[in-house]
Amino acid sequence: MSKKCIICGEEATYKIKDTADFYCQTCAEENFGDITMLVKLEEEAQRLKEFIKEKIKLSDEDEDVSTNQDREN
Numbered sequence: 056m057s058k059k060c061i062i063c064g065e066e067a068t069y070k071i072k073d074t075a076d077f078y079c080q081t082c083a084e085e086n087f088g089d090i091t092m093l094v095k096l097e098e099e100a101q102r103l104k105e106f107i108k109e110k111i112k113l114s115d116e117d118e119d120v121s122t123n124q125d126r127e128n
Contacts, residue, residue, distance in 0.1 A: 059077060062082040063079060065081075065082075067079055068083070068095060068097075069083045069096065070094050071093060078093065
């Protein structure tokens, strides 16, 4: 599900960190002097994917340790 710009309703590509304020490229450039202060949605999505992969990996490792301990007992 794509996020929409809070100004014009177009597909958003930027957001203000730790808020739900999303902006398209045009509105971001018009309303902010420095768009490098905004978070690119693609970068945030990638960080979230990495976080989820790490959690799954840790969960799988915990499950393996638990299974091995059960076998030893």
